[in-house]
Structures are given as C-alpha cells and as structure tokens.
Amino acid sequence: MKRILGFLLTIFAVVSLAGLASAAVGPPGTNGPGLAEVGPVDATDGYPVWYRDKTGLRLEKCIAQADPLCPARGPLPDEAAPVSFPGNYPDEGFYSLTSGTMDTAGGGTALAAIALEQAFFNGPVADGDQVTFARLRLKITNARDGVDYKFTTPAGTKTVRTSKPGLVSDTEDIGIGGKGDFSGALGGRVGPFLTWDTYPTDPALKPDANGKNTYVGDGTTPHKITGSPYGSNIFRIEGPGINPSATADACPSVPGPVADCIETDLFTVQGKLATNSGVAAQRATYSRSSLGSGTVDVFASSEAGPQSILFSDASAGNAVFSPTALEGSGGTYFARIAFEGPQPPASVSVTNSSDVPASSKKIDVVDKVSGKATFNTDSGVLSVEAVSSDTAGARTLTAVGFGELASGSLASGRLPAPPASVTVRSDAKGEVVIPVEVTGSARAPIPVVAQAGADQAVTEGQKVDLDGSASSGPVSTYSWSSPPAVVLSDPNAVRPSFTAPAPGEYVFSLTVNGPGGPSTAIVKVTVTASAPAVANAGPNQLNAQRGAKVTLDGSGSNGAATYSWKQIVGPGDPTAALTGANSARPSFTFPLYKYPASAGALTFKLTVGSPDGSSSDAQVTVTAQADTxxxxxxxxxxxxxxxxxxxxxxxxxxxxxxxxxxxxxxxxxxxxxxxxxxxxxxxxxxxxxxxxxxxxxxxxxxxxxxxxxxxxxx
Structure with a gap:
C-alpha cells in the first residue's frame, strides 16, 4: 500500500502532533467488542452509508463542505464548492474519531486516537480504490528508550515499547476492505461509538426538530465521554518517567498515589448520526417459458423499520414495466413483477425514497441458473447439470474451466481430483456456484512400508543402534527379530540397540503393522574383530566464525567403541558448550568475544575406548577468524x-x-x-x-x- 492516511492537520493542531506515520495493516477480523453492522454502499461515492454499533447507534461519514462539528476530513480541491465524487471529494474522512492528548515529562506529548476511517488504498481519490478501517493509534514523544509503556484507553489496554530513540509509536489498522466489502472494519477496536457524556441532550450538538442530537461530539472541544465497552472512558499511561511532575499524583482515578502515571478524561469526539438508510440491490433475475412474457424477481436490503423501497425499469428506451413497490420487514425486501414483450428489462433501479436525498442502486437483470455437480471417485468423472430460468430462449450454459454444456449436461474426462465447486454461467449473464457432491468408493489409507536403515560395519564390543524411523505410513507397532547371539534392548522400539557380538555378519528383520501391512525390511550388521584404540580428533580448524556452529570430527579414529570429548580450558578461554560430547561428531557454538576474554584458539581433547580395553587420546584446536x-x-x-x-x-x-x-x-x-x-x-x-x-x-x-x-x- 502506498499510503494509509494520517490524521488531518486540523486534528494535529488540536493534539499538537503532526506528521504521524502509518503502521502495518492488520487483517480483517470477526466483529469486535462494539461494532455490529455495515450499511449499504452509497452509489454516489462507493462508501457505506453508515456503520452501526451494538447499542444501535448509527453514524454516517462526516465530510460535508463546511461543517464546524465535523472538522476532521481531507481537504477539498475546491473548498468553496459542494462535495461531489470524484471531482471535489476529500482523500480521507471519518465515521467516528475520538482523540485524547497529554503532556509528558521532558516536554513530550502523548496521543491516543480511536477512529473509523474512510480513505483510498493508494492515496489519491479514485473510484474503485475506496477502503475503510478501524484504527487505534498510540504515541509518546520524548520517551525513554527500550522501556515498556502501558496504555489504557476506551478501546482497552495495550503495552508498547519505544520503537525509535525517544519515540513510542503504534498504529493498528483493522479491515482494509473495499471493492464493495467494507465489513473488515467491524473486527477492530472501534465501538460502541464514543460520545460526549452529555449526549443525547446537549444543545451544543445541534438537536433536530424532535429535540434529539444529530452529532455525538463537536469535533473540537475536549470533553468527558462515555461508551467504552471496558468501562475505561479515560486515557492513561503508566511507564518510567512519564509524569512531568514527579511530586504530583497525575492518576486520580487509581486508588492511592501512583508513580510514573498520567491520565486524562477529556477527549475530542467527532461523529454524526446517520439519517439515511441506503439500499442494496442484491439480485434481479427473470424467468420465462415463452417469448411473449415472463417475470422479474428483485431482492433488496436496507435498514429495518418502515422504508419505502421501489424498483423501476432502468433500460434505455421504452420501459417494460412501471415502478413497483417492494415489500418486506427486518431489512429484507422483495417484489415480483410481470413483463410482456420479446425481452426482459436489461436492468432495474432500486430506490429508497425514504432517504433524503433518495438512495438508488442500479442492477442488471439476468437469468437464474441452477444445477448440480457430482464427482465419482471410481470413474474420476465430474458431471455437471444446469438449467436457465429462461426456457423460452436458446440459452448457452458454460461450466467455467470445463466447457459448454450440451442439452444442459457436461461430463469431464478423468480427473485426478475434483474442484470444491463449479461455476456455471449463462449467455444471459446469470451464473451460479455449485458445490460438488462426491460419490463412489472411499480412498484407502496410505499403506505402511518398513525401512530398517542402512547396513552397518562395526567393531566387536561396540554399541550398535538400529533405526526404523524411516518407515512410512501410519505405523501402529514395530517388531525387530535378531540372531540368537544378539540381545536387543527393546525389540518393539523404533530404535533398539545392542552390543556387537563376535565377528561375523548378522541380519536383523523389522516388521511394521498398520493399514496395508504388515511390511518387513532387513538390515545387515557386519562385525569385525576389535583393534587397539587410536584416537583421531581431525585436523585443526583455522577459519571458524564466532557465533557460528562448529562441528568436531573423531570418525577417523580406529577401534573406537566409545567417544568422550572435553574442552581443555586455558587462561581466559571462554567455555564452549558441547552437544553430543559422547559421539564421534559433537558440535558447539563458538563464543562471541568480550574483553578481557582470550581471543586465541580453543582446544578439545578426544578420548576413544576399544572393546579390548585400550584407550587413546588426541587433541584438536579451533581458531576463530577475527574481523578487522x-x-x-x-x-x-x-x-x-x-x-x-x-x-x-x-x-x-x-x-x-x-x-x-x-x-x-x-x-x-x-x-x-x-x-x-x-x-x-x-x-x-x-x-x-x-x-x-x-x-x-x-x-x-x-x-x-x-x-x-x-x-x-x-
């Protein structure tokens, strides 16, 4: 995203913080603590007509040409002309905006801002680029570095650490949504909408003819508020050195004196009650069985309650039918009308005449497509059947990605897997997404396959580990069989062990059980006579890097049945923690340098033991290559x-x-x-x-x- 918009300069003047940068955008979520619903999209500018909180309060976008109670919005290209889209329209605006500010120690300033905002994804005003989001912004200037600050706001609590020298800045934007779907903002921290504590009777908030306020705040005056779902109608910060007066109790709402704490209960609040309900045209489909007449079904939605919703023919030329009222309740509206003539109307307009000015949406009239899709697991064939509501015309139906239906049917070739759904489109613009039903036999589970590991060559008396962990499938049990001369530690373990017997070749068998089993594999272990131990710790390593992993290698030792590695610590040497110190190839992380530690090589001693009782030692040094x-x-x-x-x-x-x-x-x-x-x-x-x-x-x-x-x- 090129730009997520900051707050307006008029708001900056109030909070004394300019140029706030934007934070990363969060994903849409389920409904948050206070927002419940987003209204229909306004055909005039492409934004929702309103948002509703869970108390029933609806607010509209507040972007009038000159409204002193809605000062926060982007500038108009022509402030003297009425708002119009897109030519004279602000690049940002607000449904709700609540801001609190405080002075902090050392001449700093703190900000908490809670907003439901509209903007454009790429910045400039552009149709199709509309987005809305719920924002929580927290900021402190002149803060201490590397410490946490706890914010308590009407939107809950959050702990934030200084992100840059002297700066705490955190912005949470939830629900960057557009393209007609603005529901993502419902998952943010905004809501219920915050209002002055004197709402809804405060005369400063422009009561209407019925004495009810039309605004929830005047957008400028710091005022006490109400509406926090957490009961925290305050702005409080707790953190080291935040209080500009170390001797004053700056958090009176907290019992007892609290050090390093400041708070305020005054906020600027902007928001305007929604007066229009808007209307959404959801579907308009026609049906006919002859070329002379048919019916059109229109579905719409709007605000619950008394609404006057009607639809009319929006086709160019002569109207096919007269305006007709929709009926409904609870926000859902419907009407069916009859039409006569060779063709149905190309489009209809759905209008809410209860709104001032009236809200209207245009929608194309299309045929209704219905059908069924089935996939057979035995044949691998996808079968699609579909029909158009226009049985009078020769409609062409196409299953997207599979081809045209012949006489309403299509059968695919053999498919390795079915799609979850199939989209069938009509040449009359109707389409339907059909979930694919599955028939046929169930797939068998993955069969188990035994893997006994690679053949091994070992020395008499050496500990030997067998390994069946590479066996595949849902293995339920492991069972090892061994020659009589060998005693396994646990024949039913994935990795049993034993002590190598007298020289010879020994064959072990692993059987695994599970679906499709049992399955068996073998492994050969060749035992040679023991030899005197001769340790070999590998060549000295000259180019290790501090902070990086180093692997030692004693696998070149002869007659080794046991391995033991130990660091020989010299004066000032840092201690290296060995992993696998009793294996042939242990590892460690070369310690970082810190004066006065030695910057020299680290020395390690390897002791190997043979089954014949002999042992041998060897040393290796590891030198780190220092930077200059x-x-x-x-x-x-x-x-x-x-x-x-x-x-x-x-x-x-x-x-x-x-x-x-x-x-x-x-x-x-x-x-x-x-x-x-x-x-x-x-x-x-x-x-x-x-x-x-x-x-x-x-x-x-x-x-x-x-x-x-x-x-x-x-």
Missing amino acids: VAVSSARYTASKREWRVDGTSSKQAGQTVTVHLGGLEGTVLGTAVVDATGSFSIRGSSTAVGRAGQTVSVESPLGGTATGFAVRVQ
Whole structure:
C-alpha cells in the first residue's frame, strides 16, 4: 500500500502532533467488542452509508463542505464548492474519531486516537480504490528508550515499547476492505461509538426538530465521554518517567498515589448520526417459458423499520414495466413483477425514497441458473447439470474451466481430483456456484512400508543402534527379530540397540503393522574383530566464525567403541558448550568475544575406548577468524557533552561493536551496529568528559580490536 492516511492537520493542531506515520495493516477480523453492522454502499461515492454499533447507534461519514462539528476530513480541491465524487471529494474522512492528548515529562506529548476511517488504498481519490478501517493509534514523544509503556484507553489496554530513540509509536489498522466489502472494519477496536457524556441532550450538538442530537461530539472541544465497552472512558499511561511532575499524583482515578502515571478524561469526539438508510440491490433475475412474457424477481436490503423501497425499469428506451413497490420487514425486501414483450428489462433501479436525498442502486437483470455437480471417485468423472430460468430462449450454459454444456449436461474426462465447486454461467449473464457432491468408493489409507536403515560395519564390543524411523505410513507397532547371539534392548522400539557380538555378519528383520501391512525390511550388521584404540580428533580448524556452529570430527579414529570429548580450558578461554560430547561428531557454538576474554584458539581433547580395553587420546584446536576493526574519527564536543566515534569493520554482518574511552577496560561510550557497508558510528552523551590526550578503543564480538585512537576535543 502506498499510503494509509494520517490524521488531518486540523486534528494535529488540536493534539499538537503532526506528521504521524502509518503502521502495518492488520487483517480483517470477526466483529469486535462494539461494532455490529455495515450499511449499504452509497452509489454516489462507493462508501457505506453508515456503520452501526451494538447499542444501535448509527453514524454516517462526516465530510460535508463546511461543517464546524465535523472538522476532521481531507481537504477539498475546491473548498468553496459542494462535495461531489470524484471531482471535489476529500482523500480521507471519518465515521467516528475520538482523540485524547497529554503532556509528558521532558516536554513530550502523548496521543491516543480511536477512529473509523474512510480513505483510498493508494492515496489519491479514485473510484474503485475506496477502503475503510478501524484504527487505534498510540504515541509518546520524548520517551525513554527500550522501556515498556502501558496504555489504557476506551478501546482497552495495550503495552508498547519505544520503537525509535525517544519515540513510542503504534498504529493498528483493522479491515482494509473495499471493492464493495467494507465489513473488515467491524473486527477492530472501534465501538460502541464514543460520545460526549452529555449526549443525547446537549444543545451544543445541534438537536433536530424532535429535540434529539444529530452529532455525538463537536469535533473540537475536549470533553468527558462515555461508551467504552471496558468501562475505561479515560486515557492513561503508566511507564518510567512519564509524569512531568514527579511530586504530583497525575492518576486520580487509581486508588492511592501512583508513580510514573498520567491520565486524562477529556477527549475530542467527532461523529454524526446517520439519517439515511441506503439500499442494496442484491439480485434481479427473470424467468420465462415463452417469448411473449415472463417475470422479474428483485431482492433488496436496507435498514429495518418502515422504508419505502421501489424498483423501476432502468433500460434505455421504452420501459417494460412501471415502478413497483417492494415489500418486506427486518431489512429484507422483495417484489415480483410481470413483463410482456420479446425481452426482459436489461436492468432495474432500486430506490429508497425514504432517504433524503433518495438512495438508488442500479442492477442488471439476468437469468437464474441452477444445477448440480457430482464427482465419482471410481470413474474420476465430474458431471455437471444446469438449467436457465429462461426456457423460452436458446440459452448457452458454460461450466467455467470445463466447457459448454450440451442439452444442459457436461461430463469431464478423468480427473485426478475434483474442484470444491463449479461455476456455471449463462449467455444471459446469470451464473451460479455449485458445490460438488462426491460419490463412489472411499480412498484407502496410505499403506505402511518398513525401512530398517542402512547396513552397518562395526567393531566387536561396540554399541550398535538400529533405526526404523524411516518407515512410512501410519505405523501402529514395530517388531525387530535378531540372531540368537544378539540381545536387543527393546525389540518393539523404533530404535533398539545392542552390543556387537563376535565377528561375523548378522541380519536383523523389522516388521511394521498398520493399514496395508504388515511390511518387513532387513538390515545387515557386519562385525569385525576389535583393534587397539587410536584416537583421531581431525585436523585443526583455522577459519571458524564466532557465533557460528562448529562441528568436531573423531570418525577417523580406529577401534573406537566409545567417544568422550572435553574442552581443555586455558587462561581466559571462554567455555564452549558441547552437544553430543559422547559421539564421534559433537558440535558447539563458538563464543562471541568480550574483553578481557582470550581471543586465541580453543582446544578439545578426544578420548576413544576399544572393546579390548585400550584407550587413546588426541587433541584438536579451533581458531576463530577475527574481523578487522578500525576507528576513523573520534571527537568530543564540549558544549554539547557529546561523543561521536566513527569506524569500520571487515565483516559486514550486522554485529554490534563497543567503543571504550581509553583501553578496552575503559568506560563504555556506546555501541553501534555495523551496517551493510562495514561502517559504524556512535553519537550521544556520556558521563565521561572528553579531554585532550585521551584515546578510544573498539572491540567486536567477532574478535577484532583496535586501541589507542586519539580523541579530538572541540
């Protein structure tokens, strides 16, 4: 998405925070705590006429040309002209907008904004690009780095950590939906709609002729509110150093004095009650059995309650029928009319004349297609049968992806698998999606297949592991059979073991049971006479990398029945944790460097034992290849008490380097991440004061160090 729109400059002026960036867009969800329903799409601009919350309150989009109670919207190309789509239309607007702000310590500002917003997916006004979403935006400027702040808002609680130096910024946008489906926003944190606590009787909110308010807030004045589904009609932040007055209790709603806490119960609220209900034309289908006459069925929906819904012929030229009223209740409306003539009307207009101005939708009249689709698992054939409601005309029906139906039927060739549904279209524009019914035999489960592992060559007295884990299918049991000279640890285990007997060739059989079983496989184990142990720890490794996995290799040892690896720790050597220390090929992660640890090689000792009782030792060293680090400049600005040190590393791995004042044992001035070009830079204040004659040093976790670079004081 090129742009998800920020709040308007008029709102920025109220909250004193400009240029809020957008966060990642969340997915649509099921209905959230307070929104219940989205209304029909307005034919004039492509947005829903209204959204309704679970209390029954309906709000409409508030984007009038000049409405002091709806100040938040995008600018019009011509503010002196009426709103019109798309030529003179704002690039964003709101169904509901509630914002709270507070001052924080150190001259910072905090914001909580809860909005149900309309915008355009790519930014500029463009038909077909309409989207709506529910937004929760939280922000603190001049915050402490690397700490959590707990927000309590009318939309619930959320803990957010500083994302950039001095900044907490979190935006949750739920339900970026369009193309006629705006239901995704129902899953956000908006709702029930927040209102002034003096709604619905406050005279400032423009009561209508019946004395009922037409707005839920004036969009500008900070005011107490109501409507939180959690009973939290406040904006509170708890976190280190948030209170601008350390001695004042800034959270009076919390029992007892609370440190590091601020709150307010004043918000600006914008929202206008929906007056129109709108109308959705859901379906218009015709039926006929002769060319001279037929019927048209029209289905529509709107707000429940008394509505005046009618439909009329929208075809060019002479009308086929006169305007006709739809009947219904509970928001569902229907009418059937008769028509005469060689063709049904091409389209109809459905109008809600109860709205001011009247809402209207145009919809094409198409035939109704019905049918059945069946897939037979034995033959692999998909059969489709369909019929049009226009039995008077020679309608052509096509199963999308499979071809044209002949006399209402189609049979495919053999298919490896059926589709979940088939779409059948008529040349009269009707179509139906038909779920595929399945008949025929059920598929048998995957048969089990035994796998006893690769043949092995071992030494007398050595521990031997058999392995049947590669067996496939839903295996229920394992059963190993062995020669008389061998005693298995557990003949019914996946991986039994035994001690190699006298030299010879031994055959083991594995039988697995399950669907399609049993299945049997064999493995051969060749045992040779034991030989004196001769350890071989492998060649020395010279190019290991700190922080990376290193594998030792003693598999070249002779006569080895047992393996034991141990690190020989020298002065200052870091300790490496070996995995598989009693195997031929153990591994470890080479420790990162941290002064004053040794940057030298690590030494490991291998001891192997033979069944004849002999043992042998060998050693191997592993050396990490250090990066080369260098300082290119180091300066201290006395007036700002600010250090700045720049340098480079030969490894562009994103590692964090540490800069010290003086030697590597000196005060840490800061850390920095090496970027993709191999450069690093620290910049910031420190308790350490720079003086002439001082030097800086740098160390890398990959082992590189550089010392003695002179500091320039300015």
